[in-house]
Amino acid sequence: MIKVLICLLLHQAEKVSAAWSVTFENQDYCVVKGSSVELKCSYNYPDDESVRETAWYKGMLQDGIWERVKLSVLPTYKNRFAYRGDHVHNCSLVLQDLQEDDTGYYYFWFDTNRFGRNSKRSVYLSVTELKASIRPRRVSAGDNVTLECGTSCQSPRIIWFRDGHIVTEPEFRAKIQDAGNYSCAIEELKSMQSDPVALDVWYSPLNVSVEVNRSSPLLTGSSVTLTCRSAANPAADAYTWWYSSSFSNSSSELQVGSGQVLSIASVELAHSGTYICQAENRVGQSRSAEVLLTVEETVGIIIIILLVLPVVVVWAWKCLPHSDAGKEDLIDSIAFTCSITPPLCS
Structure with missing residues (x-):
């Protein structure tokens, strides 16, 4: 009789255990310092239960003991996290203005009218500060250039920008137009770029x-x-x-x-x-x-002018009607010409 009772209790426990679960869409996140992230999560429980309370915890080492500490009691998380889930099946969490100290393991907990349950697994969040570097920083046209992006994330997909424009290759032979300010970013977070680093190309x-x-x-x-x-x-x-x-x-x-x-x-x-x-x-x-x-030569120019001027004056004298005053002006012009170079008028 006792064996039968034990079997029934174990069977019932297995049914209850199988009926509840916590699932993380992604168990490994890598984000840039200062950005935000949503830890997407869903959970299930038996149909005859109702959820009364939910909470997120962070795994922390305290006095040499690994503990799960509720985010709501940690001063560093004040006004920086928001529960985007509900009391049905969604348990997503948003963390804002992430800092490198936020790196770590995160757990979800929920309490029903019958049981309180902790997620068996965790989400690991890695917060990194991108550091762009160029080797060498100053080159001559034709030299080899290597772009490097320092990050604590494990093999993230990195993209590069030069003065806001995407750079396709992190290694290249420098050309004059390659000079500029370079910054790197994780592909999924293009807007969160590193501080720029200048490349100076000499030519x-x-x-x-x-x-x-x-x-x-x-x-x-x-x-x-x-x-x-x-x-x-x-x-x-x-x-x-x-x-x-x-x-x-x-x-x-x-x-x-x-x-x-x-x-x-x-x-x-x-x-x-x-x-x-x-x-x-x-x-x-x-x-x-x-x-x-x-x-x-200056004299040559004057001679040309003096040779042409009398011809113009004679033509004007013969072909154009003139008053006595006009004729006197022409005579004065010829006299001025002769005063410049007397030998030509002698």
């Missing part, structure tokens, strides 16, 4: 050009300024000017100056020719295209 001068400030035409005795422009990182810190004469059949170049600006205060015919600027930084150097300067 030799590019697009070297010469800007010319001069009068037109460039006459002897006038001034001219040539300014060298380039794109470089670091900025070009050395400039060399080269000159090839228009009056020589030789293609040899002469160094005629240094510095970003080449100024000639009073040009002469001998300054006619091609000029080239060479810009240089610690990475390399590059040259501009040739710039041609043509210097014209």
